[in-house]
Amino acid sequence: MLPLFRLARGPLTSLRLLPLRACSHTPMDRPVESSIRAKLSRTLAPTHLEVRNESHLHAVPAGSESHFRVLVVSPSFEGLPLVQRHRLVNEALREELAGSVHALSIQAKTPQQWSSDPSLAKSPPCMGGLKHDPGMRLRSDRE
Amino acid sequence: TMNHLFRLSAGLLRSGTAGLYRRGPVPEGHVSLVVARLFSSEPENSELGQLIKKDKVVVFIKGTPAQPMCGFSNAVVQILRMHGVDDYASYNVLEDQDLRQGVKNFSNWPTIPQVYFNGEFVGGCDILLQMHQNGDLVEELKKLGIHSALLDANKDEQKK
Numbered sequence: 001m002l003p004l005f006r007l008a009r010g011p012l013t014s015l016r017l018l019p020l021r022a023c024s025h026t027p028m029d030r031p032v033e034s035s036i037r038a039k040l041s042r043t044l045a046p047t048h049l050e051v052r053n054e055s056h057l058h059a060v061p062a063g064s065e066s067h068f069r070v071l072v073v074s075p076s077f078e079g080l081p082l083v084q085r086h087r088l089v090n091e092a093l094r095e096e097l098a099g100s101v102h103a104l105s106i107q108a109k110t111p112q113q114w115s116s117d118p119s120l121a122k123s124p125p126c127m128g129g130l131k132h133d134p135g136m137r138l139r140s141d142r143e
Numbered sequence: 144t145m146n147h148l149f150r151l152s153a154g155l156l157r158s159g160t161a162g163l164y165r166r167g168p169v170p171e172g173h174v175s176l177v178v179a180r181l182f183s184s185e186p187e188n189s190e191l192g193q194l195i196k197k198d199k200v201v202v203f204i205k206g207t208p209a210q211p212m213c214g215f216s217n218a219v220v221q222i223l224r225m226h227g228v229d230d231y232a233s234y235n236v237l238e239d240q241d242l243r244q245g246v247k248n249f250s251n252w253p254t255i256p257q258v259y260f261n262g263e264f265v266g267g268c269d270i271l272l273q274m275h276q277n278g279d280l281v282e283e284l285k286k287l288g289i290h291s292a293l294l295d296a297n298k299d300e301q302k303k
Contacts, residue, residue: 082274083265083266086269104253107269123214124215124217129214129216132206133237134237
């Protein structure tokens with residue numbers, strides 16, 4: 001039997017029942033992620049695309065869309081050195097990178113490279129960078 | 144005041160005094176230059192253009208090689224360390240917001256860290272990591288006249 005509600009503890013320590021949302025969030029919940037997917041799909045016609053929000057791995061508030069890892073497999077990358085491939089991705093996401101996206105990890109492979117090594121790289125552990133960042137204001141968690 | 148700042152900074156560059164530059168020895172043996180406030184007055188192109196050519200290996204990171212303040216910047220530092228590259232210029236973008244934006248404009252690259260070899264933009268931490276993994280980094284360092292420590296490590300392995 002599927003649980004229809006999940007239990008949540010509010011500040012009053014009493015249990016509250018909240019509706020359980022489906023695991024896949026709607027695009028409206030994650031506008032930046034949706035936009036990234038759409039733009040990369042449109043400009044690079046990838047045969048394989050993965051977009052991961054890694055904000056939760058970093059010192060940012062819950063629900064942030066600031067740190068992303070993308071894997072783009074596209075024939076558009078044939079013959080291009082890595083830096084040119086990454087520039088194509090950066091260009092496609094220029095708006096996002098000028099906006100809320102603070103960090104973007106990129107893997108850009110040709111279909112041949114992907115088939116010989118179908119793996120997603122892992123991000124290095126956060127070293128709390130944004131806590132040391134004079135340019136960023138972090139919203140403190142609501143207690 | 145702009146003209147005054149131009150003259151002041153130019154004078155410091157010529158005389159080589161430590162007025163606006165802080166040069167401090169770092170445990171690994173290389174030297175980090177921290178350029179404070181200079182970028183707010185100089186046109187980015189000329190100043191950064193010179194900076195990236197002054198040393199064979201130049202990195203713009205968050206924090207310092209001794210104390211990186213970001214996992215991605217740390218990855219760059221660790222990779223260079225693995226290859227035994229200890230003599231490189233490292234600039235801390237957290238110390239100067241003008242430098243931080245200036246280098247993004249100059250490189251036309253939206254993120255930090257940024258790596259330069261012989262005045263040429265190489266990429267960020269993803270690219271450096273891939274170059275390290277596929278052997279390209281050893282080759283590129285060789286072209287710079289830098290012998291990667293990993294070559295010696297491999298030789299030791301083969302002797303056993």
